[in-house]
Amino acid sequence: IAGITQAPTSQILAAGRRMTLRCTQDMRHNAMYWYRQDLGLGLRLIHYSNTAGTTGKGEVPDGYSVSRANTDDFPLTLASAVPSQTSVYFCASSEVSGGAYEQYFGPGTRLTVT
Amino acid sequence: GQNIDQPTEMTATEGAIVQINCTYQTSGFNGLFWYQQHAGEAPTFLSYNVLDGLEEKGRFSSFLSRSKGYSYLLLKELQMKDSASYLCAVKDSNYQLIWGAGTKLIIKP
Numbered sequence: 079i080a081g082i083t084q085a086p087t088s089q090i091l092a093a094g095r096r097m098t099l100r101c102t103q104d105m106r107h108n109a110m111y112w113y114r115q116d117l118g119l120g121l122r123l124i125h126y127s128n129t130a131g132t133t134g135k136g137e138v139p140d141g142y143s144v145s146r147a148n149t150d151d152f153p154l155t156l157a158s159a160v161p162s163q164t165s166v167y168f169c170a171s172s173e174v175s176g177g178a179y180e181q182y183f184g185p186g187t188r189l190t191v192t
Numbered sequence: 193g194q195n196i197d198q199p200t201e202m203t204a205t206e207g208a209i210v211q212i213n214c215t216y217q218t219s220g221f222n223g224l225f226w227y228q229q230h231a232g233e234a235p236t237f238l239s240y241n242v243l244d245g246l247e248e249k250g251r252f253s254s255f256l257s258r259s260k261g262y263s264y265l266l267l268k269e270l271q272m273k274d275s276a277s278y279l280c281a282v283k284d285s286n287y288q289l290i291w292g293a294g295t296k297l298i299i300k301p
Contacts (some may be wrong), residue, residue, distance in 0.1 A: 120196060120279070120291030121235070136288065160268065168234060176289045178223060183234035 081105070082184035084169050090190045091159050099154045099187050102170030107182070109175040110152040112136075112144060114165040115186075121168065127152055147187045159191045194218045196292035198280050203298045204270055212265045212278050212295045220285025226254050226265045227279040229294065235279055239265070267297075275299045 082103045091097050104109065112124040123136030127146040141163060143155045152171075156163055166188050170181040195217045204210040216224070223242040227235040241247055241256035241263060253266040265278055277294040284290055 118293055120293045121281075121289075122291070123288055126288065174207060176222065176283075178240050180237035180240065183236070183290065185234050 080173055082169055082182060084167075084184040084187050086187060087185070088188040088190075090192060091156075093159055093161060093191055095159050097159055097189070098158045099156075099167055099169075099189070100155070101152045101184060102150050103152075103169075103171045103175075103182075103184075104150065105171060105182065106149060107171035107173050108149070109172045110146065110178075111170040111172075111181065112142070112152070112154045113168045113170065114163075115168060116139065117167050124154065124167075126175070159189075161191045163189065164191045165189060194280060194282075194284065194290045196280055196290055198278075198295045200276060200293070201296045201298065203300060204267075206270055206272060206299055206301050208270050209266065210270060210297065211269050212267070212280075212297065214263045214265070214280035216261050216263070216280070216282045216290075216292075218282045218284045218290055221258060222283040222285070222287055224256055224263050225255075225283070225289065226252075226263075227281065229277045229279055231276070238278075270299050272284040272299050272301070299301045 084134040085100045094136045111126045113121040125144040171179045172179045198214045226238040229235040239254040279288040279294045280292040
């Protein structure tokens with residue numbers, strides 16, 4: 079089934095630990111995105127990639143890093159988790175970043191940092 | 193700064209019509225999107241407006257006025273399954289989406 083998958087579905091992580099959230103899409107979309115969603119706030123962009131091999135910083139990039147080695151995969155790494163990174167993380171993709179192309183979202187990863 | 197405003201919560205009755213408003217102030221404008229998000233699920237695309245006017249899609253319509261920085265999502269013949277959050281998002285001058293906090297719509301029988 080075409081779409082975006084994320085792993086893990088949920089995770090409880092001790093502060094200070096390193097964690098990689100995985101995201102894979104099979105739609106051959108050029109652009110991919112990582113968002114976090116917190117209660118009462120809109121989705122906030124962490125990092126994005128307009129095409130394989132390139133990445134950019136979004137609104138809240140501190141404490142996170144990404145890589146885009148190929149079209150399909152866009153992992154998000156928390157180098158040293160802190161409690162303020164407790165959130166629901168959504169990966170999304172779109173055919174290209176511009177124009178009318180909507181973003182398709184993965185099911186999300188619920189992360190709790192203790 | 194960039195800002196998207198929408199009501200936090202609205203309540204409506206099954207079978208009725210509801211209008212969810214969104215106002216925005218962004219650096220540049222490259223279109224406005226509406227998404228639906230059921231509790232515990234991912235957002236899904238509903239509509240896109242880039243020119244002024246009304247776009248109709250079945251029971252859902254979306255309106256845009258660029259001069260007023262204003263949009264609304266109109267939902268007709270409400271069904272219980274329409275209970276969800278509705279997210280307004282504007283694509284800015286960098287082609288990134290700026291998101292509102294969402295409007296939680298509660299449908300009562």
